[in-house]
């Protein structure tokens with residue numbers, strides 16, 4: 001027998017179960033820079049068709065670093081950083097569900 005529907009608990013369960021799919025998440029923020037390589041014959045010499053340089057800004061041992069990301073990995077890395085955002089959003093929602101439940105439990109004890 002299922003107890004009366006508790007939408008908050010269903011939401012919490014759904015979020016918890018979704019976290020496994022975010023296990024490849026990465027920290028930091030993803031940056032795409034445009035740059036010229038400096039070779040005079042390259043298409044980038046016109047100053048318009050520049051090269052993309054992908055980087056992630058992260059803290060390594062507490063210090064801010066920019067890591068260059070090879071173009072072939074850029075999309076994958078971008079998605080993994082996006083996973084971190086979804087993880088944080090899920091954690092925020094789970095915490096607010098739990099906080100609501102704590103406040104309710106506290107009130108019930110005061111009766």
Ligand SMILES: [Zn+2]
Pocket residue numbers: 036037038039042043044045051
């Ligand atoms: Zn170039």
